[in-house]
Amino acid sequence: MKEKEIDDIITIIRKIYGEGFIPLHAPLFVGNEKKYINECIDTTFVSSVGKFVDRIEEMMSEYTGAARCVACVNGTSALHVGLMMAGVRDGDLVLTQPVSFIATCNAISYCGASPLFIDVDRDTMGMSPEVLRQWLESNTHRTADGSLVENTTGRRIAACVPMHTFGIPCRIDEITEICTQYNIPLVEDAAESIGSFYKGKHTGTFGDIGCVSFNGNKTITTGGGGMILFRDKELGDRAKHLTTQAKVPHRWEFNHDMIGYNYRMPNINAALGCAQLENLERYVEAKRKVTARYADFFSRQSDIEFMTELPESRANYWFNTILLPGREERDEFLERTNDNGVMTRPLWTLMHRLPMFRDCLRSDLSNSEYLAERAVNIPSGVILDLK
Numbered sequence: 001m002k003e004k005e006i007d008d009i010i011t012i013i014r015k016i017y018g019e020g021f022i023p024l025h026a027p028l029f030v031g032n033e034k035k036y037i038n039e040c041i042d043t044t045f046v047s048s049v050g051k052f053v054d055r056i057e058e059m060m061s062e063y064t065g066a067a068r069c070v071a072c073v074n075g076t077s078a079l080h081v082g083l084m085m086a087g088v089r090d091g092d093l094v095l096t097q098p099v100s101f102i103a104t105c106n107a108i109s110y111c112g113a114s115p116l117f118i119d120v121d122r123d124t125m126g127m128s129p130e131v132l133r134q135w136l137e138s139n140t141h142r143t144a145d146g147s148l149v150e151n152t153t154g155r156r157i158a159a160c161v162p163m164h165t166f167g168i169p170c171r172i173d174e175i176t177e178i179c180t181q182y183n184i185p186l187v188e189d190a191a192e193s194i195g196s197f198y199k200g201k202h203t204g205t206f207g208d209i210g211c212v213s214f215n216g217n218k219t220i221t222t223g224g225g226g227m228i229l230f231r232d233k234e235l236g237d238r239a240k241h242l243t244t245q246a247k248v249p250h251r252w253e254f255n256h257d258m259i260g261y262n263y264r265m266p267n268i269n270a271a272l273g274c275a276q277l278e279n280l281e282r283y284v285e286a287k288r289k290v291t292a293r294y295a296d297f298f299s300r301q302s303d304i305e306f307m308t309e310l311p312e313s314r315a316n317y318w319f320n321t322i323l324l325p326g327r328e329e330r331d332e333f334l335e336r337t338n339d340n341g342v343m344t345r346p347l348w349t350l351m352h353r354l355p356m357f358r359d360c361l362r363s364d365l366s367n368s369e370y371l372a373e374r375a376v377n378i379p380s381g382v383i384l385d386l387k
């Protein structure tokens with residue numbers, strides 16, 4: 001790749017984000033953040049009790065359309081509990097994609113299950129419904145008790161966890177249809193896609209369960225935090241119980257009716273999140289203006305592909321992504337941009353390449369391999385006053 005070509009990209013990034021070091025995505029606090037956090041400090045309710053936890057759960061229900069939302073300490077714990085509520089148990093297999101952050105596979109592993117990798121579509125970078133259907137048709141059967149099992153191992157297929165990569169919705173309606181047909185619980189990893197909709201429905205609400213992350217690098221943040229979205233209120237209430245040490249409500253007695261988890265989001269984090277949520281739509285609109293600027297620029301670069309949403313979706317464009325012609329060009333690009341104070345990064349190492357998941361079952365993964373060689377994220381933070 002010619003240095004001039006990379007420098008032209010650096011110039012367009014600097015036109016948007018200005019001089020100095022440019023991070024991939026910095027949080028932005030322009031609303032009621034300080035007011036709400038001060039309220040926590042003034043009232044001393046900074047920890048496991050306080051009104052902001054209820055409020056952020058209600059705000060998320062209203063925004064996403066989920067019947068019940070349960071706030072957690074992070075997106076990973078949200079996924080862990082989401083998978084447990086879907087019925088994932090020791091020895092099970094969970095369908096997911098190799099293009100994801102490690103947390104997806106870690107959460108599956110916490111349940112004692114193993115990931116089973118299904119390839120992604122090149123255009124969405126999310127799970128391919130076509131590959132999923134073909135894989136299920138050729139590699140599974142039903143046992144006498146009605147369980148769907150993998151042919152060679154006899155292990156149960158317990159859930160399907162597609163991920164909306166970098167906030168671009170995958171073909172989630174088709175995946176939902178397949179999961180319904182095979183009776184596989186769908187747990188959407190919507191960690192990166194708060195504010196992303198597919199056919200008018202918020203990501204994470206297509207199946208029974210979805211999970212969102214509010215980590216500091218996400219579109220909006222609670223510092224650290226996550227949310228489980230439930231279609232069924234009662235299932236959500238049970239998850240809440242599990243995330244709060246399974247404590248039986250009582251004014252002074254401490255009784256617990258099962259092994260629970262200390263996964264509740266602290267009030268001070270929820271306070272930050274409530275203020276952030278108030279500005280979510282504004283942030284997503286602002287991010288989409290940055291994306292439009294990039295898309296216009298890259299439409300004139302013949303050898304670079306800029307990743308965009310499917311026509312029927314509204315992506316939050318958490319991280320904007322380009323595809324370079326090959327690995328060599330990718331590495332030259334990463335080197336020169338990072339040397340020049342512009343933060344860029346490649347795709348995660350594919351999950352089946354990591355030592356813990358090397359032996360996991362998988363479909364053909366050529367689209368994932370194609371993307372891993374070429375994809376790079378470029379700065380994508382919220383700019384409210386884009387000129």
Ligand SMILES: Cc1ncc(COP(=O)(O)O)c(C=O)c1O
Pocket residue numbers: 074075076077079100101103104163189191192213214215225226
């Ligand atoms: C795809 C994906 N899943 C899960 C997580 C886990 O979220 P957290 O970092 O809040 O635990 C993240 C992000 O961090 C993510 O990108």
